[in-house]
Amino acid sequence: MTEEPTITTIAQRAGVSIASVSRVLNGLPTRADTERRVLDAARELGYAPNSAARSLKSRRSNQVGFAIADIGNPAYLAMIREIQPLIKAAGYRLVLHSTDTDTADEIEVLRGLGERYIDGLIMVPLRMTPEHLEMFAAARAPIVVIGGAPDGTPVDNVRTDSRTGVRLAVEHLHAIGRRRIGFVNGPTDTVPGAARSAAYAEALAALGLPHDPRLAEVGDFYRADGARATARLLRRAPDVDALLCANDLIAAGALDVLRAAGRRVPEDVAVAGMDDTDLATLTWPALTSVSLGSAERGRVAAELLLDRLRGGEGPPRVVTVRPHLVVRASTAGEEAR
Amino acid sequence: MTEEPTITTIAQRAGVSIASVSRVLNGLPTRADTERRVLDAARELGYAPNSAARSLKSRRSNQVGFAIADIGNPAYLAMIREIQPLIKAAGYRLVLHSTDTDTADEIEVLRGLGERYIDGLIMVPLRMTPEHLEMFAAARAPIVVIGGAPDGTPVDNVRTDSRTGVRLAVEHLHAIGRRRIGFVNGPTDTVPGAARSAAYAEALAALGLPHDPRLAEVGDFYRADGARATARLLRRAPDVDALLCANDLIAAGALDVLRAAGRRVPEDVAVAGMDDTDLATLTWPALTSVSLGSAERGRVAAELLLDRLRGGEGPPRVVTVRPHLVVRASTAGEEAR
């Protein structure tokens, strides 16, 4: 009981060979008598197959990795909630990598693929460096990237159309009569930050609104940063009458600052977030937010990866999830509750 | 490049034995010339050590498990945020198990310890069955349980004093003049549910308040359940003037219902939650909440486990984290903002 039982232990106890033990445990045809004795011995010893030995032999780890910058971000959380059960139902364990917005860390995870401790990887890279692309090309296990990857990247890719997402929000703010529409973004050297920044400028232009640089601020993707960036923006452009925030956390920070500054939401300043996370229905007023289909992207990513793990062949696939705007009180007044 | 490089591949390429390769890669003293050739070959081949083979030999997986009922619960999330970096810094990977409030699933995770794919486990059991205790006793790897475990349970245990926590909240509500203090709990057959239920009754008694069964409701630990339970409670006891909720999610649901019912918070009904999660500062009014030190419990659990993994001996340890009340606007009016 104190020593870890192996098939050898069982074989001795049952008086058979290890081959018979292995056969019984793997459900291969065996004489009923032998089977009984093996199963009894296994149960009595509390046997569990050693996963390292099994992996070494089978060349499969039965593990899947999920790499994100920060577990605290509710958008990633929505993904995990979809991914975890799918992965588990398929017989895999989930190894969670939090890379701390650190590109080197992400590369490290990719390098880890070579150690074969995971059979596949879902990754949400914050930045996309040449090194990423190299590692993708050299990877010896299937990878699914969530987020915009350059065309031709040799991995399955689940993206959203954040350009359309931003446009939907800006058009909505314009439609409710706002003309001084500010934008509080995350770092513009990140994949989502860059995309949203460009989309904002484009949307303004399409509506014939001037692109006033005072209306655009950059912070990090967190609440406190959003608050600070909003405060700066308010100082520089006091006449702002609407704020689009690059995610819901930033929007929460914006609400904090606006409230402290005595600006009413949405009457004085309408506020919209992005990602449509759980946060959006917790704030007051509830937050209008662009859904980028986080949950769906997670689900699709898991499905794509599982397909590859089942042997699915073919060229890299790109799935684009359509964004949609969820209007709530922060841009629509009481009646929208 | 297409075949997975092993030390054998390297040995051939460098013209040395696999023993030398292993020595070089493990930093054992080697002649400079040999070392160079091995390292060059390894780099050129893109070698990465096979973790299964390594685990088989070393009897260590370099992985740690974290098992919780639901990743969506922000209290667990606070734990992961502490655990992940500590585990990672110590050279371990984190395997995430979401057990879906399913006891059988939890047992399955414990059984998995025998497969040796994790070197240790941190678990937050929702219920504590005899089977749990059996598995704990038989476990061949260190386990840390977060949450109340019976005395004598042969695992390290990080608990909180939810009895004191509930008392702090009830006393606070009493101190601000409330006398009809309701309680919206989670399932009473769970560890936290049972503890909080008993503590609530006890706290009322200590204050000389009658225990009116109409004031206690039970739902599940989620927002929608909290809302439904609160609605039932309001119907049965319309004169309730304060609500203690067993966690912040439930409290968020309570706020939803109270607002819809036209009850002002805190003027008509004061509301307090438990766990003091991120939610508490997002709601309006901001939520008074009993901090049960989720982050700290996660941190301590990780430290205890890592100590065991480093060979730390000794009897099971019990660490109790002190709760404290964080007063916000939902029980204190505007001035508390």
Place this chain on the structure above:
DNA sequence: TTGTACGCGTTATCAA
């Protein structure tokens, strides 16, 4: 139907 023996990729022991 069962047992022997080999290999998966590493580490570690023992001679040379």
Place this chain on the structure above:
DNA sequence: TTGATAACGCGTACAA
């Protein structure tokens, strides 16, 4: 300093 070789625990040809 180096090389041959034996484990680690399991699955599976192949032979009996």
